[in-house]
Amino acid sequence: LAKTTQPISMDSYEGQEVNITCSHNNIATNDYITWYQQFPSQGPRFIIQGYKTKVTNEVASLFIPADRKSSTLSLPRVSLSDTAVYYCLVGDMSGSYIPTFGRGTSLIVHP
């Protein structure tokens, strides 16, 4: 099971771009990288998923270098409502995969 490491917390200001990096040095060939966002007292919400290079959707971009040992979630022009905990998960698509949330990164966006 690939272990993930993220910064515990980050601070930013409205309008800035925020990049949160996740390390997963022992990622396996079949593993994908998935990011979730969680607001207090709510369930996590899926943000983005990728395998390699770059993935972009209406919410965020995910950058994965060639060695896939890390990934970066990029949030463009954050607002106060982006204040949340962001989790990086790594695993395969098999039914035996055990979803494991690491400690996550607590992002605080300031006015």
Add this chain to the structure above:
Amino acid sequence: DTEVTQTPKHLVMGMTNKKSLKCEQHMGHRAMYWYKQKAKKPPELMFVYSYEKLSINESVPSRFSPECPNSSLLNLHLHALQPEDSALYLCASSQVAGLVEQYFGPGTRLTVT
């Protein structure tokens, strides 16, 4: 409809009580999950049901008993809980089991007195 519903929102129970948490989804998903989340901690997986069969039990104490009556419903039966079991209990579903997009419910805030 991309919603996972959970009832009740809040539950207070004594250590001798028996109660149940309920979860429902109508997205046609065939995998459903129970997670436990303590304050300022990440969600911890408890159980995974795949095609209505229990596929993963993360060594959860027997005082927690999951049940999947059909593909849309997931229950968690609680009996003889301890105060340290107080937490937010989250239900989630996905099309199939695996690292695929999970849809989470809002959770049930459980307090054991």
